[in-house]
Amino acid sequence: MSIVPKVALALSISVAGLSAPLAPAAAAQEQRQSYDLPAQPLARSLREVSMRSGRNIAAPAELLRGRTAPAIRGDYTLGEVVEALLAGSGLTGCRVGDGLLIERVRSSDSDPGDQGAPSGEIVVTGTRIRGSGPVGSTVNVVDRQAIERSGYATTQDIAQTIPQNFGGSPNEGNGAGSFNSDSGFNTAAGSSINLRGLGTGSTLVLLNGDRPPLGGFSGVFSDVSMIPASAIERIEIVADGASAIYGSDAVAGVVNIIPRLNFTGAETKFRIGTADGDSQDIVASQLIGTHWSGGQAMIAYEYYHRTRLAAADRAYATDDLRNYGGTDNRTRYANPGTIIAANGRTFAIPRGQDGRSLKPGDLVANTFNLGNDWTDADLLPDQRRHSVFAAATQEFAPNVRLYARGLYSSRSFTQRERPISNAARTVPVTNPFYVDPIGTRQPVRVQYSFVRDLGPETTSGRVEAYGGSLGLDADLGRWNIDLHGTWGRQTERTTISNRVNTARLNAALADTDPATAYNLFGDGPSTNPATIAEVRGSTRSGNSGTVWSAALRADGPLATLPGGDIRLAVGGEYREERYNDSTTISDVSTLTPVTLAPIALPGPRRVRALYGEVHVPVFGEDFTLPGFRRLDLSAAVRTERYSDFGTTTNPKIGIAWEPFPGLTVRGTWGKSFRAPNFNNLRQDPANSLFFTYTLPDPASPTGQTNVLVLRGNDPDLRPERATSWTLGADVRPPSIPNLQLSLTYYNIHYRDRIASPAANLLNFLVNRATYAGIIDANPSLATIQSYFASPVFQNPFNLTPSQISLLIDARLQNLSTVKQSGLDLDLGYGFDLLGGKADVGLTGAYIFHIDQALTATAPSTDVVDRLGNPVDLRLRGRAGWSDDRLNIFVFGNYLDGYTNLTNATPQKVHSWTTFDLQIGYRFGKAGTDHDLSIALSATNLFDRDPPKAAYFLGPFSVGFDPDNASPLGRVVSLTVTKKW
Missing domain, CATH: 3.55.50.30 (Phage tail protein beta-alpha-beta fold)
Structure with a gap:
């Protein structure tokens, strides 16, 4: 200051x-x-x-x-x-x-350049009222010092240290396979935050209080990997429903990433880190900030590069899960491959030959070769990012300030993938390398891996995020008014190379010339390199999302009570969101590349909102009635009108009661919602299908019933809705200075969740009571005929409208419910020790239950502690000591054990405990702006492998759980920071 x-x-x-x-x-x-x-x-x-x-x-x-x-x-x-x-x-x-x-205080270990705004001007996450935190809710803060001491290099890695954050959401490590459906939309190796495990769309991520553009196809998540960690002052987390304050998505809570707006001076930082294997990371950043009479400005640049983590560097990156509690899931698409004869018998092609002299007698009958799809693949991609953040403020009239902020990030990535083009290839008798194992002279099929021919299928691309805000901030007496606009865009461009072009492959298989025909019968590449190059295909695609908004807010005192000022905040917002899919250039199924039309996403979406919030300090510290030292109340309400589904209104109330010094009892109650995303609202023909089917039905005399099934998206989707409440206590005993304990119980009833029951098609009538809500037992003939007349109707069972007995709506719809409750813990104690300051603490999240029901009439199932879902207990502890020069900190991370029910035999996945260590030393005079510091860090200090887990999801299998663990292992890094 x-x-x-x-x-x-x-x-x-x-x-x-x-x-x-x-x-x-x-x-x-x-x-x-x-x-x-x-x-x-x-x-x-x-x-x-x-x-x-x-x-x-x-x-x-x-x-x-x-x-x-x-x-x-x-x-x-x-x-x-x-x-x-x-x-x-x-x-x-x-x-x-x-x-x-x-x-x-600015401690000797804190950054003297990060002055921060005066306390009275700060708006804390969870409230619109300046100078006070949200009443009843806790605000967990990861500040600059904690970021630097964590030993982590990126925003997404820092977010994973938050106990309430579940990794089972779009993240760079689980894009190829995750039980979280949104992960399939993560086409560009982004990373998200998923509080409480309720889905990334149920966590609102803000950048300095504003919504950034969203990432992934149709904007299903906020990509925090685009935000440079060196430019962050602090991260504020409110793990409580907050739609009354912010609107959609704030069901599980809000994560507000606040940049170093008030940085003064210069800071140069360089970090190099290395993990077991060949993965390394480099971070180089430069911050410059200055201030003058009535204004200030800062700019930050960060370069980040982490090389790939190859699957070959981790033993558990395998399809053979027998050593990890599962089964052998190795693929039959191997090299050498397996011949499937005309009668269906299999014959393994022998190793050590090139397929040019292969005879039927050389084949191994009634068996097959196996391959590992992790061969030459990567567990984590190569990531490279350039980021620039800038901010400036100028007072151009008394108590009137103009401010501007902007972010540009460009991230490129490359990842060698598990094959997605596996299929049995038909070899005609004209192929010069054709082998007939049974003498019928009929075409054979060959299960063959092209990885050794074409190289691994590789996804590469570039993501750009750019945008900013411009606003006016004015003090009118004791009131403050803020008017600002925000605009942002994120674009993603992706190429998948080394794919098999089936049209050109079929032509090469039918070729009669041994010099140019494709040879699937050898061990290793046995085909002319020019032919291999001709067969190599690719796909190129992209998407973009744009958001712009305008907001007007005012807050200030209304009246004064003995406990302080009654403060009010009111405001209005307008927001427009648009997501576009680009054309796809496909070179995988035609002789020449074709351009495919973009997916028709709805939009733009326009949102108009009005909100109000009041904070009432009923009485304060001078109140003399015993047991009523202080009492604060708050109430907020927000109404939003969406252009695509209507209006929603969400209230919230909070209370904080301090009966005596050192104890505060608090609680909240509120309603929240999540708006359907753009992919949920699609009604294009490519996303809809009506078809006939004959389902097993125990209630039918014939044991089966003819039905008409609707697939796609319900055109009448509504927002997901939630009611949540919390009750907690904060303890700061006056007799034990610097001891603090915070406990918060939370309860969430999340209903009308958007889901599809289609995966359970064969059980619809077997468990009719469970699916009663989606079954129309008496559809009119006119209704059935209208669906038969639809351009998206298919009739695989050749039924007539009069033969249809039931209509089953298996579309994506407001269907399921989730009930979750748990306990959050935050414990800290600081004390003097050996001429310095010691600090110990523990943060944690314990989930009592997550009861899920697919439909309103279905029985609920508690899914906590099950693979693909959050575990019941996560803890992060810390212990450290520091003085003006030296700091030593140890962090412990605990993930409780859980059960894998995806196996035929349930598997116990053991708990996982890792430790992080940082030793830092500061040269030069502490607290000055000319010091040099170094820090040696080790995350996962003892190089603990993730616990064994047979993670099997369709064609994807691996020997650990990528939703709950990282494959990086121990990462040792050295960071040098110079302040100028």
């Missing part, structure tokens, strides 16, 4: 907003005074010191609220007594003239 704000603050406020009388000016030479102060509110102690010493002591009320000062007895100077009162509070006294200004 510069001298001008200090003087202004000192002149404008007194201790805790209370107009304490000012004593005559003290003598220039500080004198010792005798003090006898009981343990009491910090604001009261500072006021008594001000009166006794004759010095002005000023502080924003928000800094002192809820803090208790220790008992003081003895003779002290002003500086000594204030230091004693503030010990362990995170506050310090800064001299302003003859007085003191109380402000937040």
